[in-house]
Amino acid sequence: MTAHEIKYKLFHRIGAGGYGEVFLGSMRGAKAISRRVAIKRLCYARSEAGDAQLFAEEAQLLARLEHPNIVSILDYYIDENGYPSLVMEYIDGCNLADALTRGACPPSVAVYIAVEMLRALSYLHQMPS
Structure with a gap:
């Protein structure tokens, strides 16, 4: 082993x-x-x-x-x-694709998810090479 x-x-x-x-x-x-x-x-x-x-x-x-x-x-x-x-x-939890197939989510939840994804993306773009 x-x-x-x-x-x-x-x-x-x-x-x-x-x-x-x-x-x-x-x-x-x-x-x-x-x-x-x-x-x-x-x-x-x-x-x-x-x-x-x-x-x-x-x-x-x-x-x-x-x-x-x-x-x-x-x-x-x-x-x-x-x-x-x-x-x-x-x-x-579930991934975003699975959540979206279940139907529409409230606008406030959609905005929250988008903002959190953009924060991660911004962090990645600011990383040094």
Whole structure:
């Protein structure tokens, strides 16, 4: 059993895209303290030579971000098969696309969501290269 298998446990897949898949999991810290996390793993079937490097660069970029509207990265590791995984804070709820498919939301909620997204976008645009 590898160190990351002891530290992380994957429960079930909560999302997938062309680049990776995301699992709900838990992270065990010191003194057996545990917290829920999201673990993004590079899709094995779609993995190509440069993908692992892009994934590592994504981890480095995410590690630089500190904003309340952007999910934080907690760890990055490569599993026993050589595939990288990003461990991120887990935020319970639905994504914006799912919320919009449920129908219209009150204008005040729509404005709040838009303002919070723009704050995150502004933060990203102000980051040094």
